[in-house]
Amino acid sequence: xxxxxxxxxxxxxxxxxxxxxxxxxxxxxxxxxxxxxxxxxxxxxxxxxxxxxxxxxxxxxxxxxxxxxxxxxxxxxxxxxxxxxxxxxxxxxxxxxxxxxxxxxxxxxxxxxxxxxxxxxxxxxxxxxxxxxxxxxxxxxxxxxxxxxxxxxxxxxxxxxxxxxxxxxx
Amino acid sequence: xxxxxxxxxxxxxxxxxxxxxxxxxxxxxxxxxxxxxxxxxxxxxxxxxxxxxxxxxxxxxxxxxxxxxxxxxxxxxxxxxxxxxxxxxxxxxxxxxxxx
Numbered sequence: 238x239x240x241x242x243x244x245x246x247x248x249x250x251x252x253x254x255x256x257x258x259x260x261x262x263x264x265x266x267x268x269x270x271x272x273x274x275x276x277x278x279x280x281x282x283x284x285x286x287x288x289x290x291x292x293x294x295x296x297x298x299x300x301x302x303x304x305x306x307x308x309x310x311x312x313x314x315x316x317x318x319x320x321x322x323x324x325x326x327x328x329x330x331x332x333x334x335x336x337x338x339x340x341x342x343x344x345x346x347x348x349x350x351x352x353x354x355x356x357x358x359x360x361x362x363x364x365x366x367x368x369x370x371x372x373x374x375x376x377x378x379x380x381x382x383x384x385x386x387x388x389x390x391x392x393x394x395x396x397x398x399x400x401x402x403x404x405x406x407x
Numbered sequence: 408x409x410x411x412x413x414x415x416x417x418x419x420x421x422x423x424x425x426x427x428x429x430x431x432x433x434x435x436x437x438x439x440x441x442x443x444x445x446x447x448x449x450x451x452x453x454x455x456x457x458x459x460x461x462x463x464x465x466x467x468x469x470x471x472x473x474x475x476x477x478x479x480x481x482x483x484x485x486x487x488x489x490x491x492x493x494x495x496x497x498x499x500x501x502x503x504x505x506x507x
Contacts, residue, residue, distance in 0.1 A: 241421060257449075
């Protein structure tokens, strides 16, 4: 019997499902960062707003990278539905804590796909995802740096303004 | 034609010569390309069956379009589960076959 599915798709079919879930996760992250950017803008935290606008665009780029990978390798990428996005936060600290949690969630998901790739011997996808492993380390570090600043300086009075100015260097 | 999997109401076949799949449901026969077969699997997997039990879909009926809307499948909860299992088994069988 011919292996018609393998002739059509270079990636494992179960891995393709996981990649589609990852696409949805990246889209959610992009929408979530956009909401954070909006909150920062409304609270005159212009540098933080700019930071999250950039993050939102970056998450979309990640989504598109996976989307194209799935389709370029014969799979079927699914355009994701965006779930409900929170728009209210109590402080800048909460915003960055949520951002860090989100990045950790994405990292765990990427690591899980890589684990499954090894199980299914889908080394092409594993190789593709290595870029994301490095990227996630950097993303987590960015959020952690800002949270460290908040811990060091507090957010009372001028400190919040100073932190906002340093966010662009994160 | 090679039988991939068969259940009470459905059967899936692969035709090497025509490089396609066939899905039968009673007397209905649908010819699917590889992409269409994968798309059907994705559609079935994305169905939220909990909606059949919590009042969001009280009829428990799902309508699926297959092969770029050439066919429509009207399925109840049991049939959705049966077809999902059939496709899971079919893809599992093909994966096993690729290892040989």
